[in-house]
Amino acid sequence: MKLCVALDLASYDECIKLINELKGLDVWLKVGLRSYLRDGAKFIEDIKKTGDFKIFLDLKIYDIPNTMADACEVISKIGVDMINLHASAGKIAMDTVMDRLAKLEHRPIVLAVSALTSFDEAVFKQIYSANIKDSVVNFSKIAYKCGLDGMVCSVYESLLIKDATSREFLTLTPGIRPFGEAINDQKRVANLDMAKESLSDFIVVGRPIYEANNPREITQKILTKISDINLL
Ligand code: C5P
Numbered sequence: 069m070k071l072c073v074a075l076d077l078a079s080y081d082e083c084i085k086l087i088n089e090l091k092g093l094d095v096w097l098k099v100g101l102r103s104y105l106r107d108g109a110k111f112i113e114d115i116k117k118t119g120d121f122k123i124f125l126d127l128k129i130y131d132i133p134n135t136m137a138d139a140c141e142v143i144s145k146i147g148v149d150m151i152n153l154h155a156s157a158g159k160i161a162m163d164t165v166m167d168r169l170a171k172l173e174h175r176p177i178v179l180a181v182s183a184l185t186s187f188d189e190a191v192f193k194q195i196y197s198a199n200i201k202d203s204v205v206n207f208s209k210i211a212y213k214c215g216l217d218g219m220v221c222s223v224y225e226s227l228l229i230k231d232a233t234s235r236e237f238l239t240l241t242p243g244i245r246p247f248g249e250a251i252n253d254q255k256r257v258a259n260l261d262m263a264k265e266s267l268s269d270f271i272v273v274g275r276p277i278y279e280a281n282n283p284r285e286i287t288q289k290i291l292t293k294i295s296d297i298n299l300l
Pocket of ligand 1: 185242
């Protein structure tokens with residue numbers, strides 16, 4: 069299980085300060101919409117100059133198939149290690165993206181977003197007229213067939229997804245509150261033990277790290293706990 073730290077801070081300087089504090093730790097960094105829209109590809113280059121981090125560019129691409137493929141091709145060429153798109157864009161969109169990326173010499177890991185972890189059952193039903201579990205399994209089977217590498221989901225769907233596809237099909241789970249911290253706007257949250265039990269491959273942690281008094285210390289504590297449970 070790998071730790072992915074969400075760089076959701078308000079300014080470029082604050083993000084760079086956090087990255088410097090995390091130097092040398094075995095973490096992935098997640099660049100979100102705000103940072104990317106504001107600081108662009110230069111931010112990705114600056115992260116690479118700062119340290120040896122793997123980068124997940126979390127733009128949750130969603131549009132018509134050709135536009136999604138254009139966007140995914142461009143962000144893949146920036147040289148990030150993982151990107152994502154919305155599974156609800158559908159099979160044709162995911163096929164089109166994967167066909168396009170197959171032409172590149174090297175493509176990043178591609179994940180599909182199933183249901184945002186900020187959705188509870190009622191809100192999800194209002195939008196999709198379906199329940200979360202059935203929809204996530206359905207999205208995952210389609211994404212798996214299209215050749216994507218895994219899903220973004222909550223810890224509560226990770227095992228279901230693996231059972232419906234393959235154990236090797238990756239799950240990346242946001243909404244992690246490592247030691248039971250405040251849930252904020254998240255609804256389907258879980259701690260590290262639950263993430264491990266659900267076979268999550270990547271956990272995403274944002275506010276519990278960057279809002280902590282000592283982000284490096286809490287990150288180290290999370291990494292220690294992960295390596296302890298990895299040994300179980
Ligand atoms: O601060 P917190 O740990 O809640 O941050 C979670 C991060 O994961 C945010 O950057 C959010 O955009 C992202 N995310 C999520 N739920 C998803 C997909 C991504 O919370 N389904």
